[in-house]
Amino acid sequence: MIGESAKRNRGRRVAVIGAGSWGTTFAKVLADAGCDVTIWARRPEVAQEIQVAKRNSQYLPGINLPKGLKATSDLAQVLRGARLVFLAVPSQTMRQNLIDIEPYLDRRSVLVSLVKGVEKTTTMRMSEVIADTLDVGPERIGVVSGPNIALEIAKEQPTGGVASCADLQVAQEIATACTAPYFRGYVNTDVIGTELGGVLKNLIALAIGIVDGVGYGENTKAAIITRGLAEMTEFAVASGADPTTLSGLAGLGDLITTCQSPLSRNNTAGRLIGQGYTQEETREQMQQVAEGITSVSPVLELARERGIEMPIVQQVQMVLQGRMAPKDLGPHLTTEDGVPQPELSLGTDRPGLWRRFVNRMKGTAA
Numbered sequence: 001m002i003g004e005s006a007k008r009n010r011g012r013r014v015a016v017i018g019a020g021s022w023g024t025t026f027a028k029v030l031a032d033a034g035c036d037v038t039i040w041a042r043r044p045e046v047a048q049e050i051q052v053a054k055r056n057s058q059y060l061p062g063i064n065l066p067k068g069l070k071a072t073s074d075l076a077q078v079l080r081g082a083r084l085v086f087l088a089v090p091s092q093t094m095r096q097n098l099i100d101i102e103p104y105l106d107r108r109s110v111l112v113s114l115v116k117g118v119e120k121t122t123t124m125r126m127s128e129v130i131a132d133t134l135d136v137g138p139e140r141i142g143v144v145s146g147p148n149i150a151l152e153i154a155k156e157q158p159t160g161g162v163a164s165c166a167d168l169q170v171a172q173e174i175a176t177a178c179t180a181p182y183f184r185g186y187v188n189t190d191v192i193g194t195e196l197g198g199v200l201k202n203l204i205a206l207a208i209g210i211v212d213g214v215g216y217g218e219n220t221k222a223a224i225i226t227r228g229l230a231e232m233t234e235f236a237v238a239s240g241a242d243p244t245t246l247s248g249l250a251g252l253g254d255l256i257t258t259c260q261s262p263l264s265r266n267n268t269a270g271r272l273i274g275q276g277y278t279q280e281e282t283r284e285q286m287q288q289v290a291e292g293i294t295s296v297s298p299v300l301e302l303a304r305e306r307g308i309e310m311p312i313v314q315q316v317q318m319v320l321q322g323r324m325a326p327k328d329l330g331p332h333l334t335t336e337d338g339v340p341q342p343e344l345s346l347g348t349d350r351p352g353l354w355r356r357f358v359n360r361m362k363g364t365a366a
Contacts, residue, residue: 006033006034007034008034008176009033009034009035009176009177010034011036012034012035012036012083012084012177013035013036013081013082013083014030014035014036014037014038014082014083014084014085014086014177015037015038015039015040015078015079015082015084015085015086016030016037016038016039016040016078016086016088017040017078017085017086017087017088017089017097017101018039018040018041018042018087018088018089018097018114019039019040019041019042019046019047019050019056019059019071019088020059020088020288021056021059021060021150021151021154021288022088022114022148022150023039023086023088023089023114024039024050024056024059024060024065024150024154025060025150025151025153025154026086026088026114026144026178027039027065027069027086028063028065028066028069028153028154029153029178029180029183030086030177030178030180031065031066031068031069032066032156032180032181032182032183033176033177033178033179033180033183035177036068037066037068037069037070038069038070038071038072038077038078038082039069039070039071039072039078040071040072040073040074040075040078041071041072041073042073043073044073046058046071046073047071047072047073048071050065050069050071051070051071051072054066054067054069059150060150060151060154063151063154063155075100075101075104076104079101079104079105079106079109080104081106082106082109083106083108083109083110084109084110084112084142084173084174084177085101085105085109085110085111085112086112086114086144087111087112087113087114087115087126087130088114088115089115090115090117090289090291091115091116091117091118091119091120091126091291091294091295092117092119092120092294094113094115094119094126094129094130095119095129095132095133098111098129098130098133098134099133102133102134105134108140109140110140110141110142110165110170110173110174111130111134111136111140111141111142112141112142112143112144112163112174113126113127113130113141113142113143113144113195114144115291116145116198116199116201116202116291117199117202117291117294117295118199118295118298118299118302119298120294120295120297120298122298123298123299123301123302125192125195125196125199126143126195127141127142127143127191127195138165138166138167138191139165139166139167139170140170141165141166141191142163142164142165142170142171142174142191143163143164143165143191143194143195143198144161144162144163144164144174144178144185145161145162145164145194145195145197145198145249145250145254146159146160146161146162146249146250146253146254147159147160147161147249147253147254147256147257147258148161148254148257149257149258149261149263149264150263151263152261152263153182153183156181156182157182158182158183158184159182159183159184160183160184160185160186160249161178161183161184161185161186161249161250162185162186162187162188162194162245162248162249162250163175163178163185163186163187164187164188164189164190164191164193164194164195164250165189165191166189166191167189168187168189171187171188171189172187174187175187186248186249188242188245188248190241190242190245192236192239192240192241193236193241193242193243193245193246193250193251194245194250196232196235196236196239196241196246197232197236197245197246197248197250197251197254197255198250198254199291199295199299200231200232200235200236200299201228201232201251201254201255201258201259202258202266202290202291202292202295203228203266203292203295203296203299203312203313203316204224204225204228204229204231204232204255204258204259204312204313205255205258205259205264205266205267205270205292206266206267206269206270206273206290206292206293206296206316207224207228207270207312207313207315207316207329208221208224208225208259208260208267208270209264209266209267209268209269209270209271209272209273209274210270210271210273210274210316210319210326210329211224211274211326211329212267212270212271212274213270213271213272213273213274213275213276213326214274214275214326214327214329220330221259224312225255225256225259227312228255228259228312229246229251229252229255230343230344231308231309231310231311231312231313232246232251232255233246233247233251233344233346234308234344234346235299235302235303235306235308235310236251237346238306238307238308239302239306243346265286265288265289265290265291266290266291266292266293268286268290269282269286269290269292269293270292270316272285272286273319273320273326274326276326279293279320293320296313296316296317296320297317299313300313300314300317315329315330316329
């Protein structure tokens with residue numbers, strides 16, 4: 001099957017915008033899947049190193065990149081003839097990057113977000129930012145998400161991801177483009193759920209990092225992960241997502257990876273904050289963006305609009321703002337009135353489907 005994917009990808013021209021750890025890793029996946037890949041780096045010296053040495057020593061030290069992978073700092077060159085354009089830039093610069101690439105885009109190009117964040121000023125998801133900035137329909141906007149720690153994938157440790165687009169055929173095209181011997185692409189048409197899974201799990205990973213930095217053990221972390229998944233699901237469903245997406249790779253799978261891996265930027269940021277570092281000191285130590293930190297406020301703003309309670313995310317915000325000591329983070333222990341509450345509440349007029357989902361979460365038969 002993998003060989004068939006490589007055959008289907010032969011001659012498929014794709015572009016990757018962004019040469020950080022995830023952009024470079026995904027460019028490697030696409031090249032190993034048989035695509036003709038060019039990656040754009042903002043800094044010419046990074047593009048030169050990838051093009052000539054087949055390395056990106058700043059973001060993927062020790063990783064040899066495919067010989068066929070090309071790199072440039074010229075947007076016109078990277079976008080020329082590209083049917084699929086994968087976007088791997090910080091969420092807060094996505095809009096400006098889209099403005100920069102617009103003059104060079106082919107009218108048939110599909111824009112695929114690899115970014116797990118929301119725009120702070122507008123609270124838009126990245127697919128919404130694409131639609132708002134460029135004159136493209138939903139059939140030309142895709143998302144890829146899942147349990148994707150960049151360095152592990154760059155080392156070709158097997159995993160998978162979900163390619164999502166309102167047009168199922170386009171989702172299948174995206175998934176085919178990134179199906180390599182060590183990476184499997186799955187598909188759905190639930191762009192909202194797929195995207196929100198990638199956004200919301202970062203906030204829960206911050207909480208896990210904080211309590212880990214404090215020194216709390218596995219019971220605390222398991223409770224926060226479980227309650228965090230409930231918060232993620234309630235928020236996503238209220239936003240129009242299919243709840244089953246949150247139990248898949250883009251939801252639960254990504255949540256597990258991000259919460260437990262020492263390579264997770266959000267987990268690392270939370271751990272440093274839990275150990276007493278300020279946000280500024282945390283940024284200096286990491287030298288990378290932890291998308292969760294910038295997503296906390298806009299997600300809580302959206303939650304208030306939707307009437308959703310997110311106590312874990314609320315307490316993360318309090319810690320980040322200095323209004324709560326990291327050791328006091330225990331949102332899974334409290335309710336407003338002290339009365340025990342159900343584990344998961346999905347207000348819906350489709351009780352059959354969602355009751356089966358809740359029962360599955362509880363480990364019982366539907």
